[in-house]
Amino acid sequence: MNTSPSTTASTANAAPRRSRSPLELAFRQFLRNRAALASLVILGIIVIACFVGPLFLTNDPAANDWGAISIPPTLLGQHWFGTDELGRDLLVRTLAGGRVSLEVGLLGTLVSGLIGVAWGATSGYIGGRTDAVMMRIVDMMYAIPYMLIAILMMTLLGRAFYLVVLTISAFSWLDMARVVRGQTLSLRTREFIDAARATGVSTPGIILRHIVPNLLGVVVVYATVTVPGIVLTESVLSFLGLGVQEPMTSWGVLINDGAQKLESMPWLLLCPAVMLCVTLYCVNFVGDGLRDALDTKER
Template sequence: MNAPGLIAPAATAQKRRMPPALARFARHRAALASVVMLALIALACFAGPLFLLNSPIDSDWSAISLAPTLQGGHWFGTDELGRDLLARTLVGGRVSLEVGLLGTFVSALVGVIYGATAGYLGGRVDAVMMRVVDMMYAIPYMLIAILMVTLFGRAFSLVVLTISAFSWLDMARVVRGQTLSLRSREFVDAARAIGVRPAAIIARHIVPNLAGIVAVYATVTVPAIILTESVLSFLGLGVQEPMTSWGVLIQDGAQKLDAMPWLLLCPAVLLCTTLYCVNFVGDGLRDALDPRER
């Protein structure tokens, strides 16, 4: 008979043991370091401007086109209007991250609902729904973006809507393929046999089992949307002043690369770092949620 004092620590250790998926993710050093880096970048972008000496909008006429220096707190330098590049880069990063996260949320929401519905119902419904996806793939995305910006202006909400209008297509295809394999599983057959409605089966049994693949694919969607917003801003179709984003700053810096290279270098480095970190997190989630590792 074991002593009570020996049983309690073992039970406590069992309760405190890290979930297997989280333990596998923690062993992925690049992914773990990327999470820390992304948290620091997000904290800097959302809270950093509150503690800076300079405003991203106001001009310092005594420090026009200033190279990176400690003078006046212009660590990233200033632009041709004397605006602090560090403050503008952090505020621009806030906009880019918001576009990436909101766009990914809309993409995941629409893509999961659409793909799960098509995959579960199957037959003609699936064929019609996926033909709609194929037709949307054939539409020139950039042409639609230019048309929407021309008609409705370059508002932040419109940029998110324009990007999200097409970013859900890949998510829908991935979810549909996974749903086709899930709908023949025993737990789905059991739910169908007791009379559970299709909508409830999709919500309670199909979608929860898609959480892993959706989380992994979302980490691919976030950098894709951030990069799309940057391309639109580089073409002059993104957010408009006084708002800015990394794409706007890169577009402005590319025009003045010879005279003021820091205008391009600083936001480009942050953008590339963010994209790489999100991709590393996606690799870590893919390995952690891989069923073969369970």
């Protein structure tokens, strides 16, 4: 029996298409968000410039060029962002300061995320009195004036890099814990959790192998909100003189130095402030794009 070309074409068109995974659908949805995609590209350029740029530039962040003191930004000379009153190149110092600020933001988000996920998942899954006690502790920590405690800790313990990260992370996990707890309350009633419980999986095993993996989308999205918050907090502490110490620098330290010389050398404030603002805006746009891409209702 001969098969006509039209019948063959209709059979080929009727073949089932390959189903796309949720991760692939989320990736395609993110690519459609032009603002988020452009922000991701700009953010990647800033991160690469801050971490790799100082290695290729000839100037040292702490080196003094006594022949070029307090010169404004220029593309014709060696100092594109200008120099400060000690002849230090502002471009290199801005990139080096951005590296420190980004490291504080990423490490602080990692530490606070681990604490918040562990606390919120445990509280939400166990429930009952344990949940009530754990969340009352979170409420009491919310009532503590965070900035006052941070200033007190930095004054008493010093201003080393790891102390800055620990001080900021000490209170940054509270919002993450609440978000994770709310998601865990809805997950613990799902069928796969009941099946795991029926097969004898322990409580830590259910939390680690079933609850936490299903929270990764929410955690990643909320982490993009935490990073700019921690970077901004570090900048505020550095602006108050409680951040990292020399020879290290950060965007907050540079903004503090530039604010003191705003009338005579405005570029000392403008360059690091623009870098900080652009970075925070890009992270927020990327977070919005991830939120829309991972939201199944949007698809």
